[in-house]
Amino acid sequence: MSINRIISLLILFLLTACADVPHTGRGNPWNFALLYQAEFPFTIDKCLYSPFHETIYISEKHSNLVHFYKNGRKFNTIGGSGPGNSSFMQLSDIALTQDGKLLALDTTGKVIRKYDQDGKWIADLTLPEKVRALLLDVGKDGSIFYFDAERGEIVQIDPFTYLEKSSFGKFHLFDPSHLIITDNLVQIYEAVNNVSIIFSMMGKYLGSNPGYCQQTESDSIELIDNYLLEVGTGKRFFPSTERWEGFYLKNSYLILYSEHSLILALAVYENK
DSSP, rough: OHHHHHHTOOOOOOOOTTTTTTOOOOSSSSEEEEEEEEOOOOOOOEEEEETTTTTTEEEEETEEEEEEETTTTTEEEESSSSSSOOSSSSSEEEEETTTTTTEETTTTTTTEEEETTTTEEEEEOOTTTTTOOEEEETHHHEEEEEEEETTTTTEEEOTTOEEEEEEETTTOOSSSOOEEOOEEEEEEEETTEEEEEEETTOEEEEEEESEEEEEOOOSEEETTEEEEETTOOOOOOOOSSSOOOEEEETTTTEEESSSSSEEEEEEEEEEO
């Protein structure tokens, strides 16, 4: 069954935020509908999914490569060393815009590169010389967020002027490992301290949760070695014989990955 077929049978919702910020009337995921599962011959660093193009993007660990998959088949790879706008000096993170464009963060090159769904280069956003950007994600309005290790802050870039709009998180962030922007939350996981830190979109500190968590409307989903746990209810999702390395729940789509495999699933919510 194709992804389009499955999606057409389900009601799609956008992931919302925790109880400390305005709600939109949805609860936590009731379950997840499995859409795709696969293994890969390389070590996964990060995975993203674009429902607009039904494309999975995978950055390969310890390399400068990003692989493009559709319908279970790889159709392109960008990256590697050398000159050109499809190469990177130090690929540190990838993110997706709301319309499915791929952003790739080159820390050493001090640039964010934008590609279409097929891997064709579109444009470069050059970062200031003193910036050491390590993590990247995009807000619903198109704002670009990155973690600047030199300042110890999250920096927000205006989607229209491409100038710095705000910065926040100083004294709250130590060594972030993951950054995700949901509907109205900025969430950071720090592996070294095993803590997840939450900010509003305006940069207000909202608190933290122990463990590798992502906040939902009134609860949180936590990655516990080889399964996902809905903390408040105790529900477990996708138990595995291997350790899951990371997850990404955005716009109701879940990407869960180990070193060499991934799961793509759609969050299903109870009717209220």
